[in-house]
Amino acid sequence: MASTPPADPSDGADGHNDLVGQPHDAKAEGAVAQAEVTAERISTDADPMGKLGKPFDWRSPFFVGLAATAGVAATYGLIQLFLIAGDVFVQIGLSLFLAVGMEPAVSWLVKHRFPRWLGVVTMLVLILGAIGGFIAAAVPALVTQGEQFATNVPKYLAQLKDHNSLLGELNDRFQLEQKATSLLSSSSSGIANGLLGAGVAVFSAVANGLIVLVLTIYFLADMPRIRALGYRLFPHSRRPRAILIGDDILAKVGGYVLGNLVISLIAGGLTYAWLLIFGVPYSLLLAILVAILDLVPVVGSTIAGVVVALVALTVSLPICLATIGFFVLYRFGEDYFLVPRIIGRAVEVPALVTVLAVLIGGALLGIIGALVAIPIAAAMLLLAREILFPRLDRS
Template identity: 55%
Template sequence: MDTERSTAGDGPAIAEQDTMALAEQRAAEGRTDDAPLGVPGRPLNRRSPYMVGLLGAFGVATTYAVVLLVSAAREVLILIGLALFLAIGLDPFVRRLGRVMSRGLAVLTVTVVMLGIVAGFLAAAIPPLVTQSTNLAHDLPSYISQLRDHSSFAGHLNEQYHIQSRVEQMISGDNGGNLVGGVLGAGQVVLGAFGSTGTVLVLTIYFLADLPRIRQLIYRMVPNSRRPRAMLIGDEMFAKVGAFVLGNLATSLIAGVGTFVWLEIFGVPYPLLLAILVALLDLVPIVGSTIGGIIVSLIALSVSVPVAIATAVFYVVFRLAEDYLLVPKIMGKAVEVPATVTFVAVLVGGAILGIVGALVAIPIAAAVRLLLQETVFPRLDRT
């Protein structure tokens, strides 16, 4: 009697052991040299109501998680995108040097040259910048007295637009803050800017060294039948980005040098400080040089009204020369975007990502235009 109960109780356990042994035997038989992990079984029925609901819920949850992740890492992603943008712009130099040396040595050479230019520029610019900034702080009371003088041109502007009260409000703050708080806030901004600049610089060097592997990874995600076509279009997009970066740096350098020479000729104060400001603002397409010209023209009012008017005319002429002579000559047809698309792209990019968005808007618009012309429009024309 007890033996029968024991045998009946052990029945499920013995059946389970037999089932696992049979599964292990089949797994050993299914392992071959061509498929060491076995051959995949039949796919699940994706049309079943359960699978449709499961995949739909998983897709919604994944999309929501990606949106939260992008929102939380927005600032870091902007720095990564900017570094990749600069790496693509510097890649033509690396490839040219790569014809006579290894890519690692070419990246090192470009990095050393780039850091040397930045260091030399800072060494030459910081002493006069400090001097001119000190002079600006010293002359600030006289500018304030000119604003209070209702008989002067600056006084009329102050009376009409309340410039002094707006400046005092910005310095004091809306919540009862003081100048010390403003200085501390400015210090935090400066430290944050230096930290972001260092991060972008390091990432640019890494991306520049690994750009061939990054390119291969991007193209590997395209189906094999369409991969050659994707390579041709992608390489053309990279070329447009590189041409824009190099051309934008060249035009900004010309804008800064032209500003410095003009201000030196007419004796406008703080020429180097304003030249650097104009060169940095000119990096932002369309609106950058205009804002820089307005600021310099207002500073030129401290010399005389005719000099300020002449300075404004100089920037109008320079803007026309930049749009119709410099940009076509330097960039050629590499970045071929209509004026309307350029303006809209800069506005949208600036609204989404600020200065960085306005900076990368034109090459992105050029890449999207190329993609539409080569893939979307021909397909629509055939339908």
């Protein structure tokens, strides 16, 4: 059987793209033109770019040295990148966390014959409705109760000068009047700078919130593609197990976010009812504050309880003590009744790990770190249980 002669680079049958490198001169390109002929032959309808070739020998001394050098350079570059654009990465991570948290709700809508885009739009409408409801409830209450506070200022000032009143005793002990007078008599430039700084902080918070909202919508809309792309990064032999573990982690995050939101709404509602019954002022604003702070596990409800108790102290000492007792009882009910039934089945994190995770997360990233600490701890425990511990047991 006669052997097939090599293809002539000048015969026009090559893999040169007509939209690249024109005019095409096969004779001038030499060996490249011969490779283009081979490229034309291996390109098929099933594999337009040809079949995947043999992997490189990554154990050769050249590749080992190159990998070590590149690893050091890449690590240094990543550290510098996080230092420069740390806030951006926090926004991206928070957006992805919120998107994963809302994914169970969107998937539930899709399973009930909602198109994906309609499920995302539904969640967006609910989010905007919640924000609009918060503003609609907070602004009128803030105006009304602010006017009420301004009306009561003369009474508070009179109590400050009355040494037999509670405010008078606090003034004698902490010199509240002197500190307020010193603050108000400060230079106008200092006050202006403070107002300007407050305005910049509010604008930055609003801008960051809008960025997180937009990124969350994009992540939520593309979640199926993001999920598939993430699993494509695993080798084929390990991909099925990666899917099982990864989907379980995503479900835990989603259950935690939705459960935490439900518990926060319960905390705000019970607080509002309690404050209304005992006539504590600013009840709506305080209930909203409790609902927001309760989103932060472990420490959030405690801080909210202290603030509410201080406001209740302006009514009477017995009401303040009763409010403290209410928050202590609610905290026990939340920890031992609500959290185990609403969140506990989803994350399955021991109490000690929960406290340590919240403390470490809060120290690293503040409120955001404390918010995402528990699902991250749940994911790490799952990975340790499914991967690390079995390998250690076999070693």
